[in-house]
Amino acid sequence: MSGLAFLLVIALLVIAFRLYQKGSMVRLGVSLSMLFMVSEALLGAGLVLFELVAENASLARAFSMSFHLVNTFLLLASLSLTAWWASGGRPVQTKGKGLMLGLLALGMIGMLILGMSGAVTALGDTLFPARSLAEGVQQDLSPTAHFLIRLRFLHPTIAILVGLYLILVARWLYLRRGDHVTALLAKILIILIILQLSFGLVNVFLLAPIWMQILHLLLSDLLWIILVLLAANALSQRMLVGSLMRSPQKTPISSSSETTT
Numbered sequence: 042m043s044g045l046a047f048l049l050v051i052a053l054l055v056i057a058f059r060l061y062q063k064g065s066m067v068r069l070g071v072s073l074s075m076l077f078m079v080s081e082a083l084l085g086a087g088l089v090l091f092e093l094v095a096e097n098a099s100l101a102r103a104f105s106m107s108f109h110l111v112n113t114f115l116l117l118a119s120l121s122l123t124a125w126w127a128s129g130g131r132p133v134q135t136k137g138k139g140l141m142l143g144l145l146a147l148g149m150i151g152m153l154i155l156g157m158s159g160a161v162t163a164l165g166d167t168l169f170p171a172r173s174l175a176e177g178v179q180q181d182l183s184p185t186a187h188f189l190i191r192l193r194f195l196h197p198t199i200a201i202l203v204g205l206y207l208i209l210v211a212r213w214l215y216l217r218r219g220d221h222v223t224a225l226l227a228k229i230l231i232i233l234i235i236l237q238l239s240f241g242l243v244n245v246f247l248l249a250p251i252w253m254q255i256l257h258l259l260l261s262d263l264l265w266i267i268l269v270l271l272a273a274n275a276l277s278q279r280m281l282v283g284s285l286m287r288s289p290q291k292t293p294i295s296s297s298s299e300t301t302t
């Protein structure tokens with residue numbers, strides 16, 4: 042399956058370089074996709090080579106699983122941005138948007154840390170499955186428990202903090218920006234965060250069955266893609282005069298009516 046993904050990214054690279062000119066954002070996106078596809082394959086091969094598989098419960102495995110997830114997120118971001126720019130998305134412009142850039146960058150770093158903590162939790166759940174919720178909580182609280190078990194509480198804590206932060210940033214963007222796409226993406230992001238926080242809770246109560254793990258990971262990927270696209274779109278828009286005071290529903294402003302500050 043990953044071999045097929047690798048071939049598809051190579052095909053994308055060839056097509057993008059034939060269709061788009063030097064310096065185009067699509068070329069940048071597809072080049073980054075190729076880079077992260079290669080590092081994804083190397084990370085996967087490294088896991089097998091250094092036997093960081095099966096029952097291995099070392100710190101090295103926890104780190105490699107976390108970095109693997111970060112690499113997957115970066116690959117997803119590159120592919121999503123390639124598609125975004127190929128569909129007419131404007132290049133990111135950071136000039137005069139220091140606050141927005143800072144808030145979004147912090148949210149994305151938070152999301153990467155949240156994903157890394159999730160990967161460690163998933164490893165702990167796979168290697169040390171609990172038979173009941175009570176047993177799981179008992180394991181978590183035991184000072185003699187394996188570090189993968191004792192770290193399990195971290196993920197929900199980070200999820201609530203990062204989730205709330207992203208909801209506030211998305212709401213701020215929703216109220217501040219005048220364009221429909223930013224408003225829509227911000228709304229979708231908030232819905233996905235609330236859904237994912239609930240899924241996480243259900244995951245714990247159901248003792249993380251495989252189908253729930255897949256659903257939780259799928260939603261994480263979707264959430265990450267929407268966050269990346271929200272950042273790309275919000276940072277590509279020109280600033281709107283007086284947009285702070287208005288709600289986007291009341292003042293739908295098309296890109297043609299935008300004015301720069």
Ligand code: HEM
Nearest residue numbers: 156159160162163197200237238241242249254257258261
């Ligand atoms: C926005 C919120 C959240 C995000 C983005 C998120 C993301 C993730 C990710 C990326 C993984 C690793 C999946 C894998 O590698 O297979 C994971 C695992 C896990 N998460 Fe979350 N999570 C969130 C909220 C929560 C919450 C609130 C809880 C619990 C109350 C929770 C419980 C778990 C559990 C038990 C696992 C391990 C089992 C599995 O892989 O599904 N998550 N999470």
